[in-house]
Each structure stands twice: as structure tokens, then as C-alpha cells.
Amino acid sequence: MTQASHPSHPAVDRVAAALAARGLTPEITWFDDAVTTAQLAAEALGIEVGQIANSLVFTLDGEPILVLTSGAHRVDTEWLGEQLGGTIARASKDVVKDATGQVIGGVAPVGHPAPVRTVVDTMLADHEVVWAAAGHARTVFPTTFAELVRITGGTPHAVEPAQVRAA
Known part of the structure; x- marks a missing residue:
């Protein structure tokens, strides 16, 4: 893992600019290799897998929706779709790229061409x-x-029914 000198990348630059526009200037960590799963990212950072905010793009009744889920959970698409009043399906790589300007495995919560629900x-x-x-x-x-x-x-919303907490 490296934090000092790192390559420039247009999508990362857009994310950094979007974060700065929202008043945040966090240190962006660059790994030596791709970390394409929450488990790999957690291991590389030395943290719990639940601390990884996976960015998963689905469609809700055909429109892109970004679900930021804990790396320790799986999204129950049928249940969440019912909660949100529609039908959730996995987005194609083209839908992910069009909606976020980023590719699967590196989708950030911000830095998209237009707001994504x-x-x-x-x-x-x-x-x-x-x-x-x-x-x-x-x-x-x-x-x-x-x-x-x-x-x-x-x-803020649970992504699977087992997460629903008693009030």
C-alpha cells in the first residue's frame, strides 16, 4: 500500500474534486494492486471487513441506484426492492460506467456525471x-x-431484513 507518490487517474481526480466540493479532503490511499473485494481491501488496510463501504450499482425499476453496503453484508435485492417500492436488479457494467463514470471494482460514492439515488x-x-x-x-x-x-x-436504510433493529 502506498500513500505518497501515486499515479493520476481521471476518475480518482473527479472523486477528489467532488469530495473537496463537499468540504472533505481525505487522504486517498493507493494500493499496489487492485483490491476488488471487501475482504481484500480490509486485509490490505488491517481493518474489519464491515468497515468497507462497498459501492454496488443496481437498477430500481430500470433506473440506476447506488447501494453503499457494509462489506460484511449482502444486499437482499428482493427485500430492499420491496422496501423501496420497486424491483431491484443487478446493473450491467455499461449501466455502472454510464451512471458513475467509474468501473466496477472502483465505484466511489461521489464523482459521478450526475447525481445517483x-x-x-x-x-x-x-x-x-x-x-x-x-x-x-x-x-x-x-x-x-x-x-x-x-x-x-x-x-440510510438496512440492506437485508436481518439488519432491521428493534426501536
Whole structure:
């Protein structure tokens, strides 16, 4: 993992600019190799897998939707679709690229060509610091659950029924 000198990448530059526009200037960490799973990213950072904010793009009734989920969870698309009043399906790589300007494996919560409806997994709130992709499969940045909700304009929501907590 390297943090000092790193290559420039247009998608990462857009993410950094989007974060700065929202008042954040986190250190973007560049890994020596791609970390394409939450488990690999957690191992590289020396953290719990639940601290990884996976950026998953689906479609909700045909429109792109970004689900930021804890790396320790799987999105129950049937259940979440019902909760959101529609049908969720996995987005194709072309839909992901068109909606976010980024490729699968490096999709960030921000830096997209246009706003994307976003759901933020409430279980990310269990961690003081969470890590999200920064526009490339070799990049991440630290943030918090509250910041993810704020910078994305996202809706906090469970992503699987087992996560629903008693009030």
C-alpha cells in the first residue's frame, strides 16, 4: 500500500474534486494492486471487513441506484426492492460506467456525471471509520457513516431484513 507518490487517474481526480466540493479532503490511499473485494481491501488496510463501504450499482425499476453496503453484508435485492417500492436488479457494467463514470471494482460514492439515488447501509454506522472506493480499484478513502449520508444525499436504510433493529 502506498500513500505518497501515486499515479493520476481521471476518475480518482473527479472523486477528489467532488469530495473537496463537499468540504472533505481525505487522504486517498493507493494500493499496489487492485483490491476488488471487501475482504481484500480490509486485509490490505488491517481493518474489519464491515468497515468497507462497498459501492454496488443496481437498477430500481430500470433506473440506476447506488447501494453503499457494509462489506460484511449482502444486499437482499428482493427485500430492499420491496422496501423501496420497486424491483431491484443487478446493473450491467455499461449501466455502472454510464451512471458513475467509474468501473466496477472502483465505484466511489461521489464523482459521478450526475447525481445517483443512493442508499447507505445503516450497519456502517457501527464503525467509527469506514473506507470507500475512490474511483479506481486500487484506491480508497476514509470517511464516516454520517459523512457518506451527507456527501451522497443518500438515504440510510438496512440492506437485508436481518439488519432491521428493534426501536
